[in-house]
Amino acid sequence: MRHFTEDELAQYAFDPQSAPERVSIEEHLGACPDCAERLHFIRTVDAGLADPDAWEITGESEDASSDQSLFKFAAKIAGEAEAAERLLRPLLKNPAAFVWSNISQRRTFRTAGAVRALSRAAMDACYIKPLHALTYADAAIAVAEALRIGEYPAHIIYDLRGTAWKDRANALRLLGRFDHANDALDRAERAFLHVPEAPLGPTITKHLRAIILYERSDFHAALQFARECSDIFARLGDTERHMNRASLGSQHPFSTA
Amino acid sequence: MDVGAADGVLLPPCMGEQAPLSDVRAAAIVEAEEVYSANAPLLRWIARKKFRIPAQDVEELVNDVFTTYFANAPNVRLLRSYLVGAICNASRQYWRRQDAAEAVPVSDWTLRQADKALHAEAINNKLLIATTLARVGRRCRELLHQYYIEGESTASIATGLGTTANNVCQQLHTCRKTAREIVRSLLQDS
Numbered sequence: 403m404r405h406f407t408e409d410e411l412a413q414y415a416f417d418p419q420s421a422p423e424r425v426s427i428e429e430h431l432g433a434c435p436d437c438a439e440r441l442h443f444i445r446t447v448d449a450g451l452a453d454p455d456a457w458e459i460t461g462e463s464e465d466a467s468s469d470q471s472l473f474k475f476a477a478k479i480a481g482e483a484e485a486a487e488r489l490l491r492p493l494l495k496n497p498a499a500f501v502w503s504n505i506s507q508r509r510t511f512r513t514a515g516a517v518r519a520l521s522r523a524a525m526d527a528c529y530i531k532p533l534h535a536l537t538y539a540d541a542a543i544a545v546a547e548a549l550r551i552g553e554y555p556a557h558i559i560y561d562l563r564g565t566a567w568k569d570r571a572n573a574l575r576l577l578g579r580f581d582h583a584n585d586a587l588d589r590a591e592r593a594f595l596h597v598p599e600a601p602l603g604p605t606i607t608k609h610l611r612a613i614i615l616y617e618r619s620d621f622h623a624a625l626q627f628a629r630e631c632s633d634i635f636a637r638l639g640d641t642e643r644h645m646n647r648a649s650l651g652s653q654h655p656f657s658t659a
Numbered sequence: 660m661d662v663g664a665a666d667g668v669l670l671p672p673c674m675g676e677q678a679p680l681s682d683v684r685a686a687a688i689v690e691a692e693e694v695y696s697a698n699a700p701l702l703r704w705i706a707r708k709k710f711r712i713p714a715q716d717v718e719e720l721v722n723d724v725f726t727t728y729f730a731n732a733p734n735v736r737l738l739r740s741y742l743v744g745a746i747c748n749a750s751r752q753y754w755r756r757q758d759a760a761e762a763v764p765v766s767d768w769t770l771r772q773a774d775k776a777l778h779a780e781a782i783n784n785k786l787l788i789a790t791t792l793a794r795v796g797r798r799c800r801e802l803l804h805q806y807y808i809e810g811e812s813t814a815s816i817a818t819g820l821g822t823t824a825n826n827v828c829q830q831l832h833t834c835r836k837t838a839r840e841i842v843r844s845l846l847q848d849s
Binding site: 450453478479480514518599634 | 683684685686687688690691692695699700701703704707708718720722723724725726727729730731733734735741744745746748749751752753784785786787788789791792793800803804807808828831832835836838839842
């Protein structure tokens with residue numbers, strides 16, 4: 403069986419009537435999945451070339467001028483993250499030293515990078531030592547609340563605050579203090595309202611609401627929240643969290659999910 | 660733990676040292692530029708075409724999305740889906756604010772339709788072809804545009820170029836072939 407070249411298949415895709423071996427190609431395609439797949443690829447690219455949306459997106463890149471301050475901001479964030487990691491590492495190894503160091507009062511730590519590092523520390527500690535996680539989250543809140551608009555764009559500060567309050571809520575719910583956790587989630591939600599372009603924060607907050615409702619055996623409400631989160635996580639490509647929410651739904655005794 | 664006692668609090672020994680951060684910052688700039696150039700056209704297009712954000716406000720919206728992403732990058736699992744979700748949220752919020760100011764140029768129905776049109780697979784295909792078109796070369800881009808978007812026949816294009824329809828067909832085949840090669844290389848890279 404002779405396979406057809408890509409040029410022959412491309413000519414057939416472009417104009418079947420003009421292809422010299424049209425009949426042979428059509429007979430061959432019925433018996434050869436490889437050539438059929440190659441023809442499908444050719445046709446998919448051709449269809450893409452005829453998609454006006456793709457041309458418009460190309461046009462957007464042609465008349466765009468990138469904002470250098472954006473890249474300087476990325477560099478600032480990366481530098482702060484590295485510095486915060488370096489400064490906090492020894493303190494996080496020794497929780498007593500961490501408490502004594504009172505970092506929220508220290509100018510060196512008053513950066514977005516420090517808030518992120520503390521939030522990450524809270525996340526890392528929450529399942530093993532939720533009390534430590536609570537300490538780190540509270541430090542993150544204190545630093546985030548001390549940041550002033552002008553040092554960072556307002557929406558970045560609100561995002562940091564929302565994330566820190568969310569981390570406090572997570573630690574509190576693992577300590578079984580559900581009412582306090584819900585209060586912290588209220589604060590997180592209020593902060594995230596100022597950051598419409600950050601879709602993860604509000605969804606994770608909602609996810610925590612679902613878990614707290616589940617822990618309190620309010621299964622119907624928990625399922626409702628879990629489904630909403632699951633859909634958003636799936637759309638954002640966050641498969642891990644999507645599956646977690648799906649499994650929370652499947653534990654519901656009346657679940658049809 | 661080896662700590663100092665400067666200004667009355669426990670301090671790690673590294674505090675106050677000036678570690679070289681320039682490499683980290685330089686790498687961050689390169690990475691940010693890559694992410695921006697690969698995705699900003701798509702985000703502008705979504706804001707402008709799907710959500711009808713006025714041209715003068717699009718750039719600010721897109722920049723807000725990128726600053727938030729740069730601050731959140733380690734938590735993002737799938738970059739493009741995150742950015743698309745972010746610009747959709749930001750665009751919806753933009754119109755909610757306008758709505759509060761009693762200007763409602765875009766209906767809820769339109770916003771829902773925009774959301775439906777932005778499924779990840781469709782977006783990825785559009786961006787793949789858009790990137791291909793940006794790399795295919797000006798001559799090919801013009802020829803492909805005439806044929807696929809303006810709907811001109813090969814004979815009509817040939818008349819405009821002062822050549823034969825066969826020649827135009829041959830050029831189109833070459834340009835399509837180049838486009839496929841670029842698509843393949845982009846798919847391999849991703």
